[in-house]
Amino acid sequence: MANVKVAVRVRPLSKRENAEGGRIIVEVDEKVAKVRNIKVDNRLEGPWDTREKIVAFGFDFCYWSVDPEDPKYASQEVVFQDLGTSVLSGAFKGYNICLFAYGQTGSGKTYTMMGTPASIGLTPRICEGLFSREDDYSEQPASCRIEVSFLEIYNERVRDLLKQSNQKKPYTLRVREHPEAGPYVQGLSQHLITDYKQVIGLLEEGIANRITAATHVHDASSRSHAIFTIQYTQAILENNLPSEIASKINLVDLAGSERADPSYCKDRITEGANINKSLVTLGIVISTLAQNSQMFSSCQSINSITSEGDNHVSSHSPGSVSGTRRQAYIPYRDSILTWLLKDSLGGNSKTIMIATISPASSSYNETMSTLRYASNAKNIINKPRVNEDANVKLIRELREEIDRLKTMLMSFELRNSSPSWSDDRDGNLTELVLQNEMKIEQLTKDWSDKWTDRKVIMEEYSVDINKEKAGVTIDSNLPHLMAVNDDILSTGVVLYHLREGTTKIGRCDSDQEQDIVLQGQWIERNHCIIDNKCGIVTLRPVQGAYCTVNGQEVTGACRLSQGGLVVLGKAHKFRFNHPAEAAILRQRRLISETSPILSSKSLEWLDLDGDFTPSPPYIFSPLEKESQKHIGHEECKHSAEMMSREIDAVHEEYKQKLRDQEAFHREHIQQQQLYVEDLKQQILAGQIKSERELEYDQALINQQIRENQQWLIDEKKRLASLQPQQREFAVQTESKSYAEAEVQNTVDLEICPSLVEQNRKRLVQLELLRRYSLKKAERNIRRKKVKFQLERIVKKQKLLEAKKNLEQLEASCWLSEDNLKQSQVLNQNTTITSWDYKLQRRSKSLGSSSLQHRRHSFCNLYPPHVPIYR
Numbered sequence: 001m002a003n004v005k006v007a008v009r010v011r012p013l014s015k016r017e018n019a020e021g022g023r024i025i026v027e028v029d030e031k032v033a034k035v036r037n038i039k040v041d042n043r044l045e046g047p048w049d050t051r052e053k054i055v056a057f058g059f060d061f062c063y064w065s066v067d068p069e070d071p072k073y074a075s076q077e078v079v080f081q082d083l084g085t086s087v088l089s090g091a092f093k094g095y096n097i098c099l100f101a102y103g104q105t106g107s108g109k110t111y112t113m114m115g116t117p118a119s120i121g122l123t124p125r126i127c128e129g130l131f132s133r134e135d136d137y138s139e140q141p142a143s144c145r146i147e148v149s150f151l152e153i154y155n156e157r158v159r160d161l162l163k164q165s166n167q168k169k170p171y172t173l174r175v176r177e178h179p180e181a182g183p184y185v186q187g188l189s190q191h192l193i194t195d196y197k198q199v200i201g202l203l204e205e206g207i208a209n210r211i212t213a214a215t216h217v218h219d220a221s222s223r224s225h226a227i228f229t230i231q232y233t234q235a236i237l238e239n240n241l242p243s244e245i246a247s248k249i250n251l252v253d254l255a256g257s258e259r260a261d262p263s264y265c266k267d268r269i270t271e272g273a274n275i276n277k278s279l280v281t282l283g284i285v286i287s288t289l290a291q292n293s294q295m296f297s298s299c300q301s302i303n304s305i306t307s308e309g310d311n312h313v314s315s316h317s318p319g320s321v322s323g324t325r326r327q328a329y330i331p332y333r334d335s336i337l338t339w340l341l342k343d344s345l346g347g348n349s350k351t352i353m354i355a356t357i358s359p360a361s362s363s364y365n366e367t368m369s370t371l372r373y374a375s376n377a378k379n380i381i382n383k384p385r386v387n388e389d390a391n392v393k394l395i396r397e398l399r400e401e402i403d404r405l406k407t408m409l410m411s412f413e414l415r416n417s418s419p420s421w422s423d424d425r426d427g428n429l430t431e432l433v434l435q436n437e438m439k440i441e442q443l444t445k446d447w448s449d450k451w452t453d454r455k456v457i458m459e460e461y462s463v464d465i466n467k468e469k470a471g472v473t474i475d476s477n478l479p480h481l482m483a484v485n486d487d488i489l490s491t492g493v494v495l496y497h498l499r500e501g502t503t504k505i506g507r508c509d510s511d512q513e514q515d516i517v518l519q520g521q522w523i524e525r526n527h528c529i530i531d532n533k534c535g536i537v538t539l540r541p542v543q544g545a546y547c548t549v550n551g552q553e554v555t556g557a558c559r560l561s562q563g564g565l566v567v568l569g570k571a572h573k574f575r576f577n578h579p580a581e582a583a584i585l586r587q588r589r590l591i592s593e594t595s596p597i598l599s600s601k602s603l604e605w606l607d608l609d610g611d612f613t614p615s616p617p618y619i620f621s622p623l624e625k626e627s628q629k630h631i632g633h634e635e636c637k638h639s640a641e642m643m644s645r646e647i648d649a650v651h652e653e654y655k656q657k658l659r660d661q662e663a664f665h666r667e668h669i670q671q672q673q674l675y676v677e678d679l680k681q682q683i684l685a686g687q688i689k690s691e692r693e694l695e696y697d698q699a700l701i702n703q704q705i706r707e708n709q710q711w712l713i714d715e716k717k718r719l720a721s722l723q724p725q726q727r728e729f730a731v732q733t734e735s736k737s738y739a740e741a742e743v744q745n746t747v748d749l750e751i752c753p754s755l756v757e758q759n760r761k762r763l764v765q766l767e768l769l770r771r772y773s774l775k776k777a778e779r780n781i782r783r784k785k786v787k788f789q790l791e792r793i794v795k796k797q798k799l800l801e802a803k804k805n806l807e808q809l810e811a812s813c814w815l816s817e818d819n820l821k822q823s824q825v826l827n828q829n830t831t832i833t834s835w836d837y838k839l840q841r842r843s844k845s846l847g848s849s850s851l852q853h854r855r856h857s858f859c860n861l862y863p864p865h866v867p868i869y870r
């Protein structure tokens, strides 16, 4: 519960007031504003006049801004330090805040709320505080988003001060009521701002659009109520859960409350009546709210007194007492102003009112009326609450409930003597605690999953929340469609990634699964297909489906280029973004300083089954078309010539690049040809050398074989001649043996046959040795043959590769020449990527490896750090 904070500010005497004598009747003493009662003051004092000479009003703040020399003087900074900082701290905590200035015409409302360039008022200072938040106001830094809107209510009609219609008659907006979010203005423009300068720009624009008129007190009196609304959303971590808190700050500069003067024209009378109507309604709302608040607080105090005396009464709710005196109806909807400020007045907002008054005696009546109004407002009690995320709030409430139940459990254990009753209760409570804990666990899991999913998406899309500037940058490396929504109430940003391959678009009741589901007028079940092949994106409408690209209806395959406006069906608008293409175009713009539109806004028509056909003449984007309407025929002609010259320049640059590329290729081909020749010579020489070596080895082996054979024959002959001699020797020794000793005989008999044996053995051994060396020699020859064959294979492979390279080089060189010729024919809309596509198609006949090579060599045209999409 919080009372509406009320401040009073007294402005300096105006020139007119000074001229009239400049009698000051207001005094400020700390938190009290005193007004001298001129009606009593002017008469002689007497016992019959009971009226107070001085009427005093107490407020939360009283500012004396009459004389800058006065030590009590309250400057704009002083007012901001009291009121502005409390608006900021409330917003940072997640409260809705409403600060409104109320007072007579020319009393200083606009000065206090907006200020002058030399003396900045509350609104710009509050905005500056939001941006330069050095976390004086909270312990935790947070990422935030700031959106503003600015409206005026004039003659009970709402106008957007930041979106003016071109028609003479200003259009008005409707006020509607959302069941949860409360009243809102349908179609009011919301502006995302990232720095203080932008706010100042918007404030200046809005103030300039405000309706003012000269009144008898003020030359530039604001005739309308102006509401500047700031939607401040913070992303925070609460209980380790990522969460958002949003607060709405309404800064209201009300119109001056002046009587409808019959001397004014009819319009002014109606205007005055309407201003009065809303201010009267505001007065009624404020006093009814004050009454209700007082009634509520008195009920509470009665309840607290009775509950002290009797415990049973404490069960009665305040409603039971107030049931006898029902809360008064609050006529919020009697005026647009009170309807829109419903939440700020007596709702869940923290409300601050600044009543501005003149110190002059001439404004006595208005000053008294303003101070009474302000006094009334002081009694309003609001119930401000933090606008926290619904899930986080639920988790917090459940945790509180668990704590409460656990305390109850403990107290039951301590208090109850009856075990059965206690067990029952304990059981129920334990179950409740368990249920709640499970709920928390589930909610935390759901919530965390949601955030994990978001994180995954954010990582994929490289979403970055810039903490310093409160801006959100969504960046994606893949080609994508970005939905462009006309509905002002639609706040989300939708990106559809176009991945490598096919993306199907159509209705949800289609027989095939759609990658992008669209509903609405003229959307077919199967509407269109978007192909992304190596970064080349083409849109193919299904027969009969309505698709346009950059305003032209598409019936066949159409290549999409960076920045193209794609409309599917009647109302689904998308902007096509190709980050890689955009990077190339940015680089080209940097290098050649040519207009990006030359290549970024073109339509490229492709006959996918046949040959590439050049693009139709340059197609203006809607923006350019619009600008063309406004410039004369001559200027149009001039700009067309300029454009044509720029196109020629781009072409010349492109042709030069192709020529350079061609020269490079030619040189490469020559080198490759020399290499092929060299390889061929090497292979031939190697072949001859190997054949000679083989022949020589073969001859050597044959010689060895022959020698071996000869040796064997000789050995056999020698052995044969040895056999008769051996037999003769054996007979002679046999006759001697009878005569000699037996022992001696046996020894000789052992020696004589062993000699023959030895010879035989030696012969066999030698033969084996010879055979072994022969086999070894044969093996050597075989090994050499294999080695030679392998070498020949390797060299042939090299030769083949070299020949292939040569072919590729020749083919790409042929393409370059071809491109050069084509580029001379094509005068418009030639983008590098279209050549790339052609290159890819032509290369199909040469196989994938050659394609890669040519893509690579072609990509050399791009600056080295530009990403190449494949």
Ligand SMILES: Nc1ncnc2c1ncn2[C@@H]1O[C@H](COP(=O)(O)OP(=O)(O)OP(=O)(O)O)[C@@H](O)[C@H]1O
Binding pocket: 010, 011, 012, 014, 065, 103, 104, 105, 106, 107, 108, 109, 110, 111, 112, 218, 220, 221, 222, 223, 254, 255, 256, 257, 356
């Ligand atoms: N505190 C102040 N210090 C100096 N000059 C002030 C102060 N308050 C108001 N003024 C001057 O008084 C004049 C009227 O002020 P302002 O336009 O703010 O009145 P207003 O209440 O917004 O009037 P209206 O309701 O008619 O728009 C301006 O010239 C303004 O500069």
